[in-house]
Amino acid sequence: MPSTTPDPTGDLRIAIGQASRRIRAERGGAGLADPQYTVLLWLNKKGPLTPGQLAELERVQPPSMTRTVNCLTDLGLVSKAPHPTDGRQVVVTLTESGTAEVEETRRRRNTWLAGQLDAMTPHERQVLTDATELLRRIAQA
Numbered sequence: 001m002p003s004t005t006p007d008p009t010g011d012l013r014i015a016i017g018q019a020s021r022r023i024r025a026e027r028g029g030a031g032l033a034d035p036q037y038t039v040l041l042w043l044n045k046k047g048p049l050t051p052g053q054l055a056e057l058e059r060v061q062p063p064s065m066t067r068t069v070n071c072l073t074d075l076g077l078v079s080k081a082p083h084p085t086d087g088r089q090v091v092v093t094l095t096e097s098g099t100a101e102v103e104e105t106r107r108r109r110n111t112w113l114a115g116q117l118d119a120m121t122p123h124e125r126q127v128l129t130d131a132t133e134l135l136r137r138i139a140q141a
Helices: 008-024 034-046 051-058 062-074 096-118 122-140
Strands: 078-082 090-094
Touching: 008 096, 034 051, 034 062, 034 078, 034 090, 034 096, 051 062, 051 090, 062 078, 090 096
Parallel strands: none
Antiparallel strands: 078 090
C-alpha cells in the first residue's frame, strides 16, 4: 500500500527532474541527444579540448567519448585536428555550425521557459526568482 505521508524532499526531487527534462526537450535543429549537446556546451565554454578531457568532464570512458566526438564530427558540429605537442592525440574544436546549434538550443529553451513564466502571477515568478540561488547551491554541492 503506497504511503500517504507527504514527502517534500521526494516531491521537490521529482519536480526538479521533470522541469529539467522538459527544458532539455527544447532542442536546436540537429536534434542531438543530451550527451552530444553537452559536449558542444563544454567546447563552447572551455574552448578546444581532447577527447580524454571531454571524457573526464563528462565522467565517461574515453571510447564512449570518441564515438560521441566522431558522430559530432560527421554532423559538422565539431572538427578534429592533431594535438600540437602530442601526436597520439587530437584536439576537438567547435565549428561555426556547432556554435549555431548551441545558440539555437539555448534560444529555444529560454523562449519556452519565458513563456511558462509569463503565464504565472508576479508572486509565483518572484518565488522562483528567490529559489534560483538555492537551487544553484544544491546543484553545486
